[in-house]
Amino acid sequence: MAPKEEGREDRAEESQEIELARYLQVILRRRWVVISVFLISVLSAALYAFTARPVYSAAALVLIEKERRQQVYAEGAIVEASDQDYYQTQYQLLRSRSLLRKVHEQLALSKTEDFAGGVDALGGAVSVEPVRQSRLVRVVAESFSPELAARIANAVSEAYVAQNLENKIFISKEIMQTLYPKEGQVQEISYDSLPAVMNNSMLQNLKTTYADLEARWGDLSRRYTGEHPELIRLKSQMEVVRANIKEQTARIVQSMKTELSGQLRGNNVRIVDPAETPKSPYKPRKTRMLMLAALFGLLGGFFLALGVEALDQTIRTQEDVERKLALAFLGSVPHAVFQGDSVKAYTDLIGGPESFTGESLKNIRTMIGFAMAGHDTKSLLMTSTHQGEGKTFMAISLAVVFAQLGERVLLIEGDLRRPNLHKRFAVPNESGISHFLAYGKDASELEALLQPTGIPNLDVLPCGTIPPNPSELLSTPRLPALIDWARRRYERIIIDGTPVFPITDALLWGRHAGTAVFVVKFGGPHSALALRARQKLEEGGLKIAGAVINQVTARGGHYGGYYYYYRYHYHYKYSDYAKKA
Numbered sequence: 001m002a003p004k005e006e007g008r009e010d011r012a013e014e015s016q017e018i019e020l021a022r023y024l025q026v027i028l029r030r031r032w033v034v035i036s037v038f039l040i041s042v043l044s045a046a047l048y049a050f051t052a053r054p055v056y057s058a059a060a061l062v063l064i065e066k067e068r069r070q071q072v073y074a075e076g077a078i079v080e081a082s083d084q085d086y087y088q089t090q091y092q093l094l095r096s097r098s099l100l101r102k103v104h105e106q107l108a109l110s111k112t113e114d115f116a117g118g119v120d121a122l123g124g125a126v127s128v129e130p131v132r133q134s135r136l137v138r139v140v141a142e143s144f145s146p147e148l149a150a151r152i153a154n155a156v157s158e159a160y161v162a163q164n165l166e167n168k169i170f171i172s173k174e175i176m177q178t179l180y181p182k183e184g185q186v187q188e189i190s191y192d193s194l195p196a197v198m199n200n201s202m203l204q205n206l207k208t209t210y211a212d213l214e215a216r217w218g219d220l221s222r223r224y225t226g227e228h229p230e231l232i233r234l235k236s237q238m239e240v241v242r243a244n245i246k247e248q249t250a251r252i253v254q255s256m257k258t259e260l261s262g263q264l265r266g267n268n269v270r271i272v273d274p275a276e277t278p279k280s281p282y283k284p285r286k287t288r289m290l291m292l293a294a295l296f297g298l299l300g301g302f303f304l305a306l307g308v309e310a311l312d313q314t315i316r317t318q319e320d321v322e323r324k325l326a327l328a329f330l331g332s333v334p335h336a337v338f339q340g341d342s343v344k345a346y347t348d349l350i351g352g353p354e355s356f357t358g359e360s361l362k363n364i365r366t367m368i369g370f371a372m373a374g375h376d377t378k379s380l381l382m383t384s385t386h387q388g389e390g391k392t393f394m395a396i397s398l399a400v401v402f403a404q405l406g407e408r409v410l411l412i413e414g415d416l417r418r419p420n421l422h423k424r425f426a427v428p429n430e431s432g433i434s435h436f437l438a439y440g441k442d443a444s445e446l447e448a449l450l451q452p453t454g455i456p457n458l459d460v461l462p463c464g465t466i467p468p469n470p471s472e473l474l475s476t477p478r479l480p481a482l483i484d485w486a487r488r489r490y491e492r493i494i495i496d497g498t499p500v501f502p503i504t505d506a507l508l509w510g511r512h513a514g515t516a517v518f519v520v521k522f523g524g525p526h527s528a529l530a531l532r533a534r535q536k537l538e539e540g541g542l543k544i545a546g547a548v549i550n551q552v553t554a555r556g557g558h559y560g561g562y563y564y565y566y567r568y569h570y571h572y573k574y575s576d577y578a579k580k581a
Helices: 003-029 031-051 086-094 097-106 119-125 146-166 173-179 201-221 229-265 286-311 318-324 343-350 356-371 391-404 421-425 433-439 443-449 478-489 505-510 527-539 560-580
Strands: 056-064 071-074 077-080 126-130 136-143 269-273 329-334 379-384 409-413 458-461 492-496 515-521 543-552
Touching: 003 031, 003 286, 031 286, 056 146, 086 126, 086 136, 086 146, 097 119, 097 146, 119 126, 119 136, 126 146, 136 146, 146 269, 201 229, 318 329, 318 527, 318 543, 329 356, 343 356, 343 391, 343 421, 356 391, 356 543, 379 391, 379 478, 379 505, 391 409, 391 421, 391 458, 391 492, 391 515, 391 543, 409 421, 409 478, 421 458, 433 443, 433 478, 443 478, 478 492, 505 527, 515 527, 527 543
Parallel strands: 329 543, 379 492, 379 515, 409 458, 409 492, 515 543
Antiparallel strands: 056 136, 056 269, 126 136
C-alpha cells in the first residue's frame, strides 16, 4: 500500500476515535440527562405494564386456495373467478363491515363490555395476518376475555367460509329457477331462453330445419288432404327434427346442471386450525416492554444529551475557545481544593512533581510565550468576563510559576473595588496603589509600598485603601508611570485586573499593559457574553494572548479521562524516577 493511502487511513481512524471520544465525553458530562430519560422511560413502561388490564389474543388459521380459472354462465356473460388482486380482496372481505356486523349480532356482542360500541369496536379488535410464502391467513381477535377472543376468531372465520360459498357463483335467480324449479311449481320460463341453449349452433340449425319443414307442410296442406304422401313424409321429418331439438336441449341443460352442481359443492376456503382459548395475555408483554423502554430510554437520553450539548453555549473545551471565542487556547487548570487561603496553600498546590495543577500552570506559562512570540509579554493583565471565574487564582499561580523560573515578578492588585491579594498573602493593606494614584509625586514612592510574599523573586503591590473613584484614579498619568517603574525593576509584571463586565477598569489597565490573558471558568459564562468581552478588550487596543479554562472538573467529561491518564501514567512514573535518582 502506498504511503499516502496509509496516511489517509490513519487519519480516518484517528478521526473516528476522536468522534467516539467526543460522544463518550458528552454522555459523561450529560449523564444525568441520560439517566433521567432512561429512568422516566423504564418507570413509565413498568407502571403501564403492571397496571394495564391484560388483553388476550386468539387466532384461527384459515386456508384460502386460489381458484382455478373457470367460466361461469351469468346472464350470457363470462365472469372470471380470480385475478391478480384475489388475495387482497379476500383479506378485505374478512374484515368487511357486513361480515363483522353478522358476527356482532350472532354472538350478541352488544351485551359485552369490550364491544358494546358496535361494529367499529369489533373492527378494531379483529385483524388479518397473512402467513408469508403460504396460502394461510391468521384471523386474530383480541379481548379482555380469553374465551370471548377465541369465540370471535372462530365466528369470523366460519362466517367468511360460509360467505365465500354463497358468493362463488354469480348467476341470476331466473336461471336458477329455470334449472331447478320448486316442487309442484310449473316451469314458467322455457329452456329456449337460456344463453347456452340460444348460443348452441347445432340446436339453431335444427330449429332452422324444423322451421323450413313446417313452412312447406303449411303450404302443401292448403292444396292436399292430410293423407297425401308428401304431407305424411313432411310430418314424419318434422317429428324427427323436433325430437332431435328436444334431445339436444336436454343435453345442454343437463351439462349446465352438472357444471353448476360441481361448483356449488366445492369451496376453496376452509378452516385449518380453529382458535383456542389463550392461557396467557397477549399484552402488555412486560419483559419485552421493559427491554424496549430501556433501549429507547438510552437512545432518547443520548440524543437529548446531544441536543442539550448543542444548545449549551458555555465554554468547556479547547474547541469552544477556538471556535466560539476565536482565541488561542493556552491551557486548562483543574479545580483546585485549598487547605486554607494562604501563600503556603498556593505553594503546596503548585509545587512538587505530582502536582497536576502545577504542571498545567507551567504549560500555560510556556504557551503564553509561544502565543505572543515577538510581542510584549513582560506585563500580563489577568481578566475575565465577570466575577468569580478565578482570575485572581490564575494571577497568583502564574506569578508563582514565573518566579520559579528565577524571574523577578511583581504582582499588582489591579482591582481597586474588591481587593483581596493582601488577604491571600497576609500583608498589610493600609497603603498601596490607591494612595500613589491619588497623591503620589514620584514613582520612587512605590518602593515603600511593595510587600514581600515569602516566595523567592515574588513581590506584591497591594491596593491599599479602597478609593471611592477607582476609574478616575486609573485614568491619571500616574498609572503609566507605575507601569514604567515596574518594567525597569522587574522581569515580569502580572496585574490582577477586574472583569470586563460590568465595569471598565480592565480597559483602563489594558492601555498600559502589554498583553491580556483571558480567564474563563469551566462551564461558566455564556459564549456570546464572553465573545463580547473579548471584543471590548480588543476595541480598547489590548492584545490577548489567549484564553485559559479554569476550574475544570473531572466530572466535566472533556477533561477527566486525560486528567487521570496523565496523572497516573506520567506524573507517578516521573515521581518514582525522581526518587530513585
